[in-house]
Amino acid sequence: MNSQSCVNIEKEWDIVSARQLGRNLARKLGFGTVDQARIATAISELARNIYLYAGSGEIYFDIVEDHPKKGIRIRAIDQGQGIEDIGKVMKDGYSTSGGLGAGLPGVKRLMDEFHISSVPGAGTEVEVVKWLR
Amino acid sequence: MNKKLQGLVLKNSDEIIRLWLRKVDQNHKKKLGQVAEVSDELFEGTNREFANVIFSMVENKGSTEELKTFSERLIQLGWPLSYLTDGMQVFRNVTVDYLLNQTEIVTKEDCIEVLHMVDDWIDPIIHHLVNEYSGNWENIVSLQKVALQELSAPLIPVVQGITIMPLIGTIDTERAKLIMENLLHGVTKHNAEVVLMDITGVPVVDTMVAHHIIQAAEAVRLIGATCILVGIRPEIAQTIVNLGINLERFPTKSSLKKGFEAALELTGRRIIDMDGSGDKIEELLETLSKE
Ligand SMILES: Nc1ncnc2c1ncn2[C@@H]1O[C@H](COP(=O)(O)OP(=O)(O)OP(=O)(O)O)[C@@H](O)[C@H]1O
Ligand SMILES: [Mg+2]
Numbered sequence: 001m002n003s004q005s006c007v008n009i010e011k012e013w014d015i016v017s018a019r020q021l022g023r024n025l026a027r028k029l030g031f032g033t034v035d036q037a038r039i040a041t042a043i044s045e046l047a048r049n050i051y052l053y054a055g056s057g058e059i060y061f062d063i064v065e066d067h068p069k070k071g072i073r074i075r076a077i078d079q080g081q082g083i084e085d086i087g088k089v090m091k092d093g094y095s096t097s098g099g100l101g102a103g104l105p106g107v108k109r110l111m112d113e114f115h116i117s118s119v120p121g122a123g124t125e126v127e128v129v130k131w132l133r
Numbered sequence: 134m135n136k137k138l139q140g141l142v143l144k145n146s147d148e149i150i151r152l153w154l155r156k157v158d159q160n161h162k163k164k165l166g167q168v169a170e171v172s173d174e175l176f177e178g179t180n181r182e183f184a185n186v187i188f189s190m191v192e193n194k195g196s197t198e199e200l201k202t203f204s205e206r207l208i209q210l211g212w213p214l215s216y217l218t219d220g221m222q223v224f225r226n227v228t229v230d231y232l233l234n235q236t237e238i239v240t241k242e243d244c245i246e247v248l249h250m251v252d253d254w255i256d257p258i259i260h261h262l263v264n265e266y267s268g269n270w271e272n273i274v275s276l277q278k279v280a281l282q283e284l285s286a287p288l289i290p291v292v293q294g295i296t297i298m299p300l301i302g303t304i305d306t307e308r309a310k311l312i313m314e315n316l317l318h319g320v321t322k323h324n325a326e327v328v329l330m331d332i333t334g335v336p337v338v339d340t341m342v343a344h345h346i347i348q349a350a351e352a353v354r355l356i357g358a359t360c361i362l363v364g365i366r367p368e369i370a371q372t373i374v375n376l377g378i379n380l381e382r383f384p385t386k387s388s389l390k391k392g393f394e395a396a397l398e399l400t401g402r403r404i405i406d407m408d409g410s411g412d413k414i415e416e417l418l419e420t421l422s423k424e
Contacts, residue, residue: 012305012306013305016303016305019337033367033368034367034368034371034372036368037337037368037369037371037372038368038371038372038375040336040337041337041338041339041372041375041376044337044339044341045339045340048339048341092377099340099341099344100340100343100344100347100378102340102343102376102377102378103339103340103376105377106340106375106376106377106378109375109376109377110372110375110376
C-alpha cells in the first residue's frame with residue numbers, strides 16, 4: 001500500500017474521483033468516519049481550487065510514516081497562475097471567485113499539517129497530512 | 134474488385150460459413166452468457182442470420198437494410214457489440230485463410246488483393262455496426278441525463294405549506310443551479326411557507342456545496358418562506374465547523390423528523406395524540422427520517 005496514487009484534475013467530476021480515492025485510502029488506513037469526512041472535504045477543496053483557478057493539475061496520495069505515527073498525505077500540484085500573496089488567501093473570507101473564501105484556511109483546520117508554496121505565473125503546490133491516532 | 138475472387142467466395146459460401154460457425158461457436162457463447170440469457174437455438178439461429186447478413190452484404194455491396202435490421206434486433210436483445218466485432222474478425226480470418234488455401238485458383242500475385250478485398254467487405258460492416266451501437270448508447274445516455282435531472286432536485290409537498298427537498302448524491306455546479314431553480318419555482322407553485330432541505334444523502338459538504346445551500350436558503354427567505362436544513366450528519370457538522378462556515382443565518386436540524394416538527398410549529402400547527410397512543414405518528418416520522 002506504500003505506492004503513490006494520483007488523480008488528474010481536469011473536469012469537475014474529477015474532483016469526485018479524487019475524494020473517493022482519498023476516502024477509500026483513509027478508510028483502509030483505519031481513519032474513523034469523522035476524519036474520513038475531513039480528508040474527503042479537504043481533497044474536495046484542493047481539487048476544486050485546481051479546477052477553478054489553475055484549469056488542471058494533479059492530486060497525489062500516499063501514506064507517510066513517522067514512527068510510530070502513520071498518516072495520509074495529499075499533495076495538490078498545478079502549473080496554473082499561482083498565488084501572489086499567500087497571507088491573503090489564507091485569511092477566512094478572501095475569495096477572487098465570489099466563493100466563501102473558506103477553502104484554504106478550512107483545509108488547514110481540517111488537516112494536521114499544511115504547507116503551501118506558490119510561484120506567481122508558474123503554479124501552486126499544497127501539501128497536507130492527517131495523522132492517524 | 135476482382136470478380137474471380139468474389140465469385141470464389143460466393144460459390145463456397147456454405148463452406149466458409151461452416152468454418153466460421155465452428156470458430157465462433159467455441160469462445161463466444163461463453164462470453165455472451167455473462168451479459169444475456171442465451172439459449173442454444175437463439176445463439177445458433179443468430180449466428181446463421183449473422184453469416185447470411187454478411188454474405189448478402191458481400192453480394193450486393195451497399196445495401197445496409199438487412200444489416201440495420203439485424204443490428205437493431207441484437208441491440209434489443211442486449212447482445213454486446215463485441216459479439217459482432219469479434220464475429221467479423223473471425224470472418225476475416227476464416228475467409229482469408231480459405232482463399233489463400235485455394236492454391237490452384239488463387240495465385241501468389243492475388244494475395245495482396247485477397248487481403249484488400251476482404252478488408253473492403255468487412256470494414257464498412259464493422260463501421261456500420263459500431264455506428265448503430267454508439268448511436269443507441271448516445272440515445273440512452275441522453276435519456277438517462279434527463280431522468281437524472283428530474284431526480285436531482287425533487288420537491289415533495291407533504292402537507293399544506295410544508296415542502297421537502299431530499300438531496301441524495303454528489304452536488305456539482307450544474308445540480309446546485311437546479312436545486313436553486315426548483316426550490317424557488319416549487320415554493321411559489323406549492324405555496325410553501327417552509328421548505329425542508331434534507332442533505333442526509335449528500336456525501337461531502339465542502340465550501341462550494343455550503344455556499345450554494347446558503348444562497349438557496351437566502352433566496353427562499355427573500356420570497357417570504359423559510360428554509361430549514363435537515364439531515365446534517367455528525368461528521369458533516371464537524372467538517373462544516375472546521376471549514377469555518379456559518380450556518381446560523383437560517384435554522385438547521387439534525388434530522389428530518391425534528392425539522393418537520395419545527396416546520397409544523399412555524400406554520401402554527403402541532404402533532405396531537407387522538408387516542409393517547411400517539412406513537413403512531415412518532416413511528417411514521419421515525420421512518421421518514423433516515424437517521
Ligand atoms: N491552485 C490555485 N491556483 C491559483 N490561485 C488559487 C489556487 N487556490 C486558491 N487560489 C486563490 O486563493 C483564493 C482563496 O482560495 P479558497 O479556496 O480559500 O477560497 P475560494 O476558492 O475563493 O472559495 P471557497 O470557499 O469556495 O473555497 C481563491 O479565490 C484564489 O484566488
Ligand atoms: Mg476554494
